[in-house]
Amino acid sequence: MTGSYVGKAKGGKLIRLELSWTMDRIDALRLRGDFFAHPEDGFEAVEASLPGCLLTELGAAFARGIAERGVTVFGLLPEDLDDAAQAIVAAASG
Amino acid sequence: MELRYLETGFNPAAFNMGLDEAILNAVAEGRQPPTLRFYGWKPRAVSIGYFQGIEDEVDGAACARLGVDIVRRVTGGGAVYHADELTYSIVLPEAHDLARGTILDSYKTICAGVVEGLRILGIAAEFAPLNDVVAEGKKLSGNAQTRKRSCLLQHGTVLLSVDVDEMFELLKVPSEKMKGKLIEDVKARVSSVSAMLCRDFGYKEALPAFREGFAKALSASLAAGEPSEAELDDARRLAIEKFGERSWVSKR
Numbered sequence: 001m002t003g004s005y006v007g008k009a010k011g012g013k014l015i016r017l018e019l020s021w022t023m024d025r026i027d028a029l030r031l032r033g034d035f036f037a038h039p040e041d042g043f044e045a046v047e048a049s050l051p052g053c054l055l056t057e058l059g060a061a062f063a064r065g066i067a068e069r070g071v072t073v074f075g076l077l078p079e080d081l082d083d084a085a086q087a088i089v090a091a092a093s094g
Numbered sequence: 095m096e097l098r099y100l101e102t103g104f105n106p107a108a109f110n111m112g113l114d115e116a117i118l119n120a121v122a123e124g125r126q127p128p129t130l131r132f133y134g135w136k137p138r139a140v141s142i143g144y145f146q147g148i149e150d151e152v153d154g155a156a157c158a159r160l161g162v163d164i165v166r167r168v169t170g171g172g173a174v175y176h177a178d179e180l181t182y183s184i185v186l187p188e189a190h191d192l193a194r195g196t197i198l199d200s201y202k203t204i205c206a207g208v209v210e211g212l213r214i215l216g217i218a219a220e221f222a223p224l225n226d227v228v229a230e231g232k233k234l235s236g237n238a239q240t241r242k243r244s245c246l247l248q249h250g251t252v253l254l255s256v257d258v259d260e261m262f263e264l265l266k267v268p269s270e271k272m273k274g275k276l277i278e279d280v281k282a283r284v285s286s287v288s289a290m291l292c293r294d295f296g297y298k299e300a301l302p303a304f305r306e307g308f309a310k311a312l313s314a315s316l317a318a319g320e321p322s323e324a325e326l327d328d329a330r331r332l333a334i335e336k337f338g339e340r341s342w343v344s345k346r
Contacts, residue, residue, distance in 0.1 A: 014268065016147065030346070031145075032145055032147040032346050034145070034170070034173070035145060035170060036143075036225070036239075038197055039240075040145075040168075
């Protein structure tokens, strides 16, 4: 299934999340927005590592990834990804 | 403490972003000292943040019709319409005193130059974390920072005047239904030096005030110079091969 979300993150910035998933597992993901991340390529490596994780664990996987890679993110919290994923799944479920 | 000081005038968006990166390369390789640069944009331009999507943020047809450049920055943050503004960039080694502390600390340290420049003009402004400078609760300056090659690059704008309606001809909004309200919100939250001073205030007038403001706030003596030929060559190359390339502009 696929879906997208646009909304204001609790972290303060606008996020756009596009997801595709099978059963409860993420196949692909695109995350865009006006947040900041240092270093930027570290953030992209974390983003690239997220497919394969469970929808319900997206925020936790993101938090783990940025901690492991020493990425500092402003304007976007791990829970924002959980909120966005939940909204996408809810919309897809009708 | 000394900073090289450059005034590079008005240039196209891809060259402007190329020159910021060329200066970063030169400082990173020890070819140039820490550098403060002031510049403008000709033609006018929209820049988008590193993590933004061009299709999400910018009306490409409107930009083409109005002759407005589009570029992706190496820094995060939001889309910016660069029209009547003074833009600065500063490049420092990460070990430099002005770059020490947390990322938030360095934003505040560098934005103090903007705050001081505004104070010189009679505008009481303050740093508003993470990356804005505000006066009377309204944004006058947005700033964005990246760290690459053991250097800090921060660039930012000082709004000299602002036309929010024109800006929203070029920028897309998340919901067309909400566009009117969004425009009103931005008009309420954003101001400019001209609006604050109740008179037209232009780029040439801004330069000395912000030059003095940065020198004072950063406790720096500014050594006026020019970009080296190597930096200009690098900037032209980056303008063509990176910032002007569709693959970069459409990266996300």
